[in-house]
Amino acid sequence: MRPFDYYQPESFDEAFKLLTMPDKVVMPLAGSTDLIPMVRDERWSPDIVVDIKELPGLRDIKPVAGGPGCGVCEGECLYVGAAVRMSEIARSPLVNRHWGVLAQAAGAVGHEQVRNRATLGGNMGTASPAGDTLSALLVLEAEVLIQGAGGERCIPVTKFFLGPRKTALRPGEIIVAVLLPPLPEGSAGSYERLSRRRGADLALVGVSALAVPYAGGYQWRLALCAVAPTPIRVPEAEAVLSAGHDAVSLEQAAQLALAASHPIDDVRATAAYRREMVVRLTRRALQHVVEQLEH
Amino acid sequence: MLHEITFNVNGEPYTVAVKSQHTLLDVLREKLGITSPKRGCENGECGACTVLLDGKPVNSCMVLAVEAAGHEIETVEGLARDGELHPLQKAFIEHNAVQCGFCTPGVLMSAKGLLDENPHPNVDEIKHALAGNLCRCTGYVRIVDAVLDVAGNGQ
Numbered sequence: 001m002r003p004f005d006y007y008q009p010e011s012f013d014e015a016f017k018l019l020t021m022p023d024k025v026v027m028p029l030a031g032s033t034d035l036i037p038m039v040r041d042e043r044w045s046p047d048i049v050v051d052i053k054e055l056p057g058l059r060d061i062k063p064v065a066g067g068p069g070c071g072v073c074e075g076e077c078l079y080v081g082a083a084v085r086m087s088e089i090a091r092s093p094l095v096n097r098h099w100g101v102l103a104q105a106a107g108a109v110g111h112e113q114v115r116n117r118a119t120l121g122g123n124m125g126t127a128s129p130a131g132d133t134l135s136a137l138l139v140l141e142a143e144v145l146i147q148g149a150g151g152e153r154c155i156p157v158t159k160f161f162l163g164p165r166k167t168a169l170r171p172g173e174i175i176v177a178v179l180l181p182p183l184p185e186g187s188a189g190s191y192e193r194l195s196r197r198r199g200a201d202l203a204l205v206g207v208s209a210l211a212v213p214y215a216g217g218y219q220w221r222l223a224l225c226a227v228a229p230t231p232i233r234v235p236e237a238e239a240v241l242s243a244g245h246d247a248v249s250l251e252q253a254a255q256l257a258l259a260a261s262h263p264i265d266d267v268r269a270t271a272a273y274r275r276e277m278v279v280r281l282t283r284r285a286l287q288h289v290v291e292q293l294e295h
Numbered sequence: 296m297l298h299e300i301t302f303n304v305n306g307e308p309y310t311v312a313v314k315s316q317h318t319l320l321d322v323l324r325e326k327l328g329i330t331s332p333k334r335g336c337e338n339g340e341c342g343a344c345t346v347l348l349d350g351k352p353v354n355s356c357m358v359l360a361v362e363a364a365g366h367e368i369e370t371v372e373g374l375a376r377d378g379e380l381h382p383l384q385k386a387f388i389e390h391n392a393v394q395c396g397f398c399t400p401g402v403l404m405s406a407k408g409l410l411d412e413n414p415h416p417n418v419d420e421i422k423h424a425l426a427g428n429l430c431r432c433t434g435y436v437r438i439v440d441a442v443l444d445v446a447g448n449g450q
Contacts, residue, residue, distance in 0.1 A: 005296040006315035006361050029359075036318065036357045037338050049315065051362065087351070111427030112405065114339055116351040117358065200340060200427060 001040050008051040016149040018050045020172040028052045028174055030083045030119040033110070034126045052174055053083035053119065060084075061094050064179070076182050077143075082121025082175040086133075087112065089120060099180045101189030101208050105136035108193050111200045121175040124160065127167045128202065130226035134161065135208040136191055138223035138233050140180050148173035161230040186213045188292035192285040194277050196268060202226070204269045205277045207257070209285040211245070211293055218242065218293070222253065222286075227261035227278055234260045241286070245293075250286045257282040300364035304329060305373025313360040320344045320355040322363075323370065331371035331400035335429075342428035345401035346370050352408035352427070371400040374407070382445045383407060390441040394432030402428045406442045415446050 009015040027046040029035050030053045038044040058081040090107035109132045123131045142157040160168050193206040206225035211218040220241035225231040237253035263274035301310045323329040335343030337356045344355045347369035374381035393399050409424035421442045
């Protein structure tokens with residue numbers, strides 16, 4: 001592997017000094033499951049790698065009252081640190097309490113060895129359109145807590161993903177945590193994904209669905225990954241489902257999900273196959289949510 | 296960049312000088328002569344390099360050696376105690392769960408990670424835990440049977 005220098009800063013100040021070193025290619029590292037293969041394949045060539053996972057607060061999962069500075073979350077949010085491992089999220093009783101769709105998505109990443117290293121912040125920072133946790137964060141309407149040399153800011157996850165491997169992070173900024181807004185009792189979610197090899201490989205298509213009790217009915221949220229340059233919400237399908245989730249609406253929503261998808265051909269699957277799978281996985285995710293609502 | 300790191304491998308403390316870009320797999324095999332973790336895909340796909348890091352299965356090809364500083368590593372070399380094979384090793388022999396053997400150390404460590412956390416897993420839990428370990432010889436049936444045997448015996 002091409003040589004680089006590794007640092008593990010103990011404070012944010014030290015981290016930002018390293019991350020903004022002039023004339024150097026500097027990359028943050030948390031779980032290493034993206035960075036090491038990319039450096040080995042010579043697709044990334046960092047001069048300096050900054051291990052951010054031991055920075056204060058990056059490994060915490062904790063309820064917090066309101067969002068620090070973001071003002072969006074009223075009541076109790078769940079704070080999930082950027083360097084929390086996928087296996088920790090999948091098994092966390094706190095995440096599973098209301099935000100189980102994120103636990104399901106984290107549990108679908110790679111296999112156990114990868115989940116024991118890969119982090120939520122890494123999945124977001126890498127911003128692959130196929131990132132499993134990304135569509136779950138969209139339906140949960142998560143806020144992203146970001147810190148840089150200039151201070152802290154909080155942005156909605158809908159504004160975080162700008163394109164394949166492109167995010168709203170400015171040079172030197174790191175993801176500190178996501179904040180998951182509270183959900184009322186009776187909410188139900190499901191994450192469905194398909195990959196060539198079960199228990200490994202990236203998603204060919206991923207679908208997150210969530211129903212939230214609202215005004216005597218449900219407000220539905222639906223998001224897709226691996227079918228567009230970024231993970232996407234499907235508001236047209238959500239409107240149909242929120243008006244009633246009978247069999248006809250479910251089918252209509254699956255077709256609207258298809259209409260919103262613009263998948264590509266790549267080594268994993270053809271666009272045509274992905275389109276077919278969008279319909280099937282959306283049906284399945286919606287059906288799983290309906291089963292939970294009726295339970 | 297050189298780092299002097301200290302970590303435990305199978306209960307023994309080691310202090311070694313490693314370069315930033317060295318993986319845990321590089322250092323175990325090339326510096327410490329611990330060769331049960333195999334260099335397979337080096338891409339997190341095959342699981343042949345699986346070791347336990349603080350009790351959890353990880354691909355040692357995707358961990359920087361410097362990240363292992365201060366942590367506990369377990370490999371197949373540490374499974375046998377006082378000349379007695381680990382129950383998983385015995386079960387793999389009894390069930391003929393080994394053919395070429397290249398994947399076996401990784402499979403054993405994934406299985407140990409599972410049993411340490413959940414001593415009585417069912418078939419689905421075993422398959423889930425071993426999903427990151429490719430075996431191109433056995434077809435997995437004998438491997439799953441061997442792990443199930445140990446799980447049933449309550450280890």
